[in-house]
Amino acid sequence: MAGLRLGPLLRYVDGSSATVWVETDRPGTVEVRCADGPGGTSGTFQIAGHHYALVHVTGLTPGTSRPYEVFLDDARVWPSAEEPYASLPPSVIPTPGPDARTRVAFGSCRWAAPPTGEPDPVGPDALDALARRIAADPDGARPDVLLLLGDQVYADETSDATLAWLAARRDLDDPPGPQVADYEEYTHLYYESWLDPRVRWLLSTVPTCMIFDDHDVIDDWNTSASWVEDMRATSWWRERVLSGLMSYWVYQHLGNLSPPRPGPTRCTRPSGRPPTAPTRCAPSPPRPRRTRRPCAGATGATSAGCAC
Structure with missing residues (x-):
């Protein structure tokens, strides 16, 4: 899909606002336009040659469901006019x-489904x-939020299609062999999982919260001090764990929290690195302590996507 590499993903939603995540194929300005006026705009940011935007949509009305469109530099990139997307209901x-x-619909440990017509070793x-x-009954009962509880991707157990892609990129006789090695290879796992047309549409229309688990990095990681010592002695582990954590932050964590509480984070680039080098993120300097008030969800019903 020209202009949009992945997404849109509908993330945090409350009664009057929402967060929409996208990955684009170039830098630009992303705009979300809803029916009857509400919307939001954000410029893209770059990490390791990939371009992302997190759009804060405001002006929504509690208890409503509004169709929306996504534009990149004023060109519509979602919904797509191509099949099978054109046959799916509008994203709302x-x-x-x-x-x-x-x-709430809970889920975890998702292995990307194989292409249509190929056998699926893990079932439906x-x-x-x-x-x-x-999609068959868009006005019927649906979850208010998807809560995905880990292992959105399997960095240590790759599919046959991903193995072929890795083999065209590097020698699989070198460690980590058939497992993913760096940030670019992690992005491929998310494409494989979330570009499935129906799953892509689902993530565009149901608010989603995510957290990772061990397979997003490696099975049973950090289980003991000796395990950590052994892994740190390898030539590939440092890049793997940095890329796993960085890709988790970009693809899963961004959008979990309400927009006024993104966290005290600033992005920096170490001196001497070219503009295309991966962006590293560091915490902001300490701020004065403030008394914390409990999240509204701690005292009663929560809004979709509330993180306490």
Whole structure:
């Protein structure tokens, strides 16, 4: 899809605002336009040659469901006019009402489904099945939020298609062999998982919170001090764990929190690195301590995507 490499992903949503995540194929300005006026705009940021945007959509009304479109430099990039996307219902931003109860769909440990017609060694894809059910009855009951609890990708157990892609990129006789090695290879795992058309549509229309687990980096990682020592002695582990954590932050964590609370983070580039070098993120200097107030969700019903 020209202009849009991945997404849109609908992330945090409350009664009046939402966050939409995208990866684009070039730098630019991303705009989300909703029916009847609400919307938001954000410039892209770059990490390791990839371009992303996190768009804060404002002006929404509690208890409504508004179709939306995504534009890159004023050119519409979502929804796509191509099949099978054109046959799917419009992507919407559903906002919780003031007294609404939250229906949560849980999931974890998702192995990317193989191409249509190929055997699936792990059985039917539940996320794809949920997408089919909602698409067949877009006005029916649906989850208010998807809570994905780890292993969105398997860095240590790659598919046959990914193995072929890795083999064209580097010698698999060198460590880490058939496992992913760096940030670029991590991005391929997310493309493989989230470019499935129905899953892509589902993530565009149901608010989603995510957290990672061991397979997003490696099975049973950090289980003992001796394990850590052994891994740190290898030639490939440092790049692997840095890339795993960095890609988690970009693809899964960004958008989990409400926009006013993104965290005290600033992005810096070490001196001497070219502009295309991976951006490293460092915490901001300490701020004065403030009394923390409990999240609204701690005392009663939560809004979709509330992180306490």
